[in-house]
Amino acid sequence: MKLSEQDATLFFDLMFSLQFFVKQQLGLFPELNTLTAYREGDSKKRLEIRNAVWDNPHLIQEYARLNPDNLNQEHLDIIGGWQQFQRGNFVMERHLKQYTVFVGDENKVYGVLGLLDEIEDVIPRYALPLYVQAVLLPIKGVIVYDGLLLSYALSFGGGMRASFKEAYNAAKRKGEIIVSFDTAVQAQSAAKAKKPLKDWQPTIAALNEQAQILRAQAGSPPSWGPAFSLVKASLALAETAVTSPEDSQALWNQYNRVVQALNRLENGIYRIFD
CATH class of the missing domain: 2.40.50 (OB fold (Dihydrolipoamide Acetyltransferase, E2P))
Structure with missing residues (x-):
């Protein structure tokens, strides 16, 4: 998004007025002795003056106090706001x-x-x-x-x-x-x-309770045990993410357990095809 053409034009008009005022106050480039000459002048000189504005923020307040260009209050307030x-x-x-x-x-x-x-x-x-x-x-x-x-x-x-x-x-x-x-x-x-977040704790707690009954039986495929462990580790990570979202150490610990479970599952899958 951008400003409307009218507001963008206003912005540059006010900015050039402020920059010219600062230039005059600091005695920079006296050959640029009118606002028109400044606006049409060398870009390198304008860059130096642009930097001078932000190096001397008290002059923004001084411009707003003196109102050298007889601006209306709305436009003067815009320039005054640039102190922020x-x-x-x-x-x-x-x-x-x-x-x-x-x-x-x-x-x-x-x-x-x-x-x-x-x-x-x-x-x-x-x-x-x-x-x-x-x-x-x-x-x-x-x-x-x-x-x-x-x-x-x-x-x-x-x-x-x-x-x-x-x-x-x-x-x-x-x-x-x-x-x-x-x-x-x-x-x-x-x-x-800022919208209120849904409370996922009851859902994750219920899933966790159901996941606890997952057990690989004797003679089950090698992938079952690691897959069930991955489910439990993932739910533990989800629970930590919901209950302690700012606890980076706890999140990393649970994440590492998920990675370990995933690696065990990968080994189990390879064993199926050995």
Whole structure:
């Protein structure tokens, strides 16, 4: 998803106004002495000024106080809201219909919209996950980036990819995906996203009780005993996953027992055909 054309145009108009103000306050590139000259000027100079904005966040507040361009209150509030900017390195994890998922420090997960273009049109799906440097900003109750994404040529192994995926899934499960810096909007989104989970404990307990009667009889095929053990180990893992989803050590212990049971079953199957 991206901003409407009207909101994207507004975003860039306000951003250029703020950047020009910061340029003037810091005395940078005096030859760019009008807003038009700045907007049409050298992109490298604009990049330096862009960085200066985030290096001097007090000037955002100063712009909002002075209102040098005589903005209306709504537009002034948008610029004032940029004091909440989040600047740093993120992992762009996936594209969804409603936003692109950014995973930041402490596994905070953000839902970010594109500006004039969908982010997916700029960074295709096959390039994900991608490590990027970005500045995230609020506008009209959603989160966007400031127009620049700097990517790093890093290759992620399976373990890292899995950790990014789990960060997203955990945030989704808990209703903690940050889709707005507006606390009221975020609270509403979180309440809508966080759905009560079904209690599977009674079902798993009943299956566990039934599984205990599984026994391989004398003369039964070599696969029976290991297969029954695999069923019991799998149910034990399911029970741990439901009752102690945050206990990674317990989950790994049960997982290893499933793997051991699976290996024994594999040996039993081979024995059938020996």
